[in-house]
Amino acid sequence: MIQRTLFQKGLLLILALGLLTSGSIASAESPEGTSRFFSPPPEDSIPSGPFGDLVRKGERIFTQTRKYAHPYVGNDLTCESCHLNRGRKAYSAPLWGAYVLYPRYRKKNHRVNTLEDRIRGCFRFSMNGMPPPSDSETIKALVAYSFWMSRGAPVGEKLTGRGMINLESPKRTPDPFSGKKVYAARCALCHGLHGQGRKSHGETAFPPVWGARSFNQGAGLFKVSKLAGFIKMNMPLSKGDSLTDQEAWDVAAYIDSQPRPKKP
Ligand code: HEC
Ligand code: HEC
Structure with missing residues (x-):
């Protein structure tokens, strides 16, 4: 099922990219594979057993959020809509950059947030939905997926490519x-x-x-x-x-x- 969705999305992307550019599909490869950024573990290294099952469940929720977490989703986005390449792409707030920095203080709600809090915030605002309870299977699976993706990353460090970039102030007022x-x-x-x-x-x-x-x-x-x-x-x-x-x-x-x- 995941396979089919990715396949359909792939086809549409190829069509769209073909129209936009005469470039090759290779340009659609993500740039985060280069050594400048932390490399999260490859997909096929998710272990078998209960931990691996939870990680895979998290990945499914991340990429097909409406389908696997529908009570909590109020729009047509998925987590991957903004955290590209299944949460791997540098500068789209990749999960490997996030996991190692939580819990952390956020000005937005003036308190120390756990990763669970942060994910629930994305459900509420970015997904325009109802945040799942912190101890729900949905949150547990998303945390497991984030944890697995940061395997080998130094804890507490702001890794290159984490978060999103802050552009310098524009020369003229955005129009x-x-x-x-x-x-x-x-x-x-x-x-x-x-x-x-x-x-x-x-x-x-x-x-x-x-x-x-x-x-x-x-x-x-x-x-x-x-x-x-x-x-x-x-x-x-x-x-x-x-x-x-x-x-x-x-x-x-x-x-x-x-x-x-x-x-x-
Ligand atoms: C080739 C197709 C394509 C083009 C062209 C494109 N996007 Fe996207 N955009 C996507 C896809 C696909 C996603 C979601 C990523 C995913 O699900 O893997 C996305 C995600 C987004 C998001 C975050 C999710 C959302 O819906 O709010 C924003 C914002 C966005 N694009 C803005 C833009 C802007 C601005 C441009 C033009 C400068 C642009 N996009 C050009 C395909 C495209
Ligand atoms: C409409 C876009 C959008 C969607 C959809 C979205 N997020 Fe986010 N997310 C963001 C933005 C923007 C940030 C803040 C990044 C920053 O400030 O560096 C963020 C931050 C995060 C962070 C913390 C990243 C960090 O480095 O501190 C996590 C974890 C996260 N999102 C998980 C999720 C999950 C899980 C989902 C799906 C349930 C989701 N997000 C859906 C836009 C989105």
Whole structure:
């Protein structure tokens, strides 16, 4: 089943990338394999037995969140929509960079947060849903998956590629009108002119970037600076770091000026 979904998504991606560029599929490979970043353990090293089962369950929830954690999801996104390559890609808040830094203090809620708290926050705001209870199987599985992904990483260290980047302040105020042009030229093919995304066989192939089925106004990406940093390093998909900083700021201002669910 995972196989089939990935296959369908792959096909759509190949189509879209083919239209966008004349480049080869190889360019769709993730750049985090290079030695600059921590290498998480390969997929096929997840052990058999109860621990491995929990890790695999976490991965399924991460990539097919609606299907495997549906009571807690209120939109068409998955965890992977923002934490790319199943939570592995540098600068899209990879799980290997996150696990080793928790518990940690967050200004957002002025207290020390466990990883469980942090994940529940993403359910509430980024997934516009109901956070699963901290002791639920859903949270246990996601924590196990994060733990496994950070195997071998130094605890307590801010690894290169963790989190998302903070772009320098823009030269001119981010402008949604310029951003709309960037969006039409570089993003709409996959995310739709109206930000609605694209589905294939009832499953999200390209996630909505605004509107009722996207993240809500409490989400990290609702901050223009956070969104600009995400876009700069990760979008257009597989072409990270191809927009200028100003283009990233402008298109972020455009996307965040569009309607989306209120902060709960
Ligand atoms: C709409 C985008 C989006 C979605 C969907 C999303 N997240 Fe996040 N997540 C973020 C952002 C933005 C951050 C903050 C990253 C930063 O500030 O460096 C974050 C942070 C995190 C962190 C902490 C990372 C760190 O380095 O401190 C974890 C763990 C996490 N998310 C897990 C999840 C899980 C699990 C799901 C699915 C249930 C999910 N996220 C869904 C955007 C998203
Ligand atoms: C080739 C197709 C493609 C293009 C072009 C593209 N994206 Fe994406 N984008 C994706 C996919 C696919 C994901 C989710 C990643 C996943 O599920 O693996 C995504 C995720 C996102 C997200 C986080 C999830 C959400 O729905 O909010 C944002 C924001 C985003 N893209 C913005 C942009 C912007 C801005 C551009 C143009 C500069 C762009 N994208 C261009 C395919 C694309």
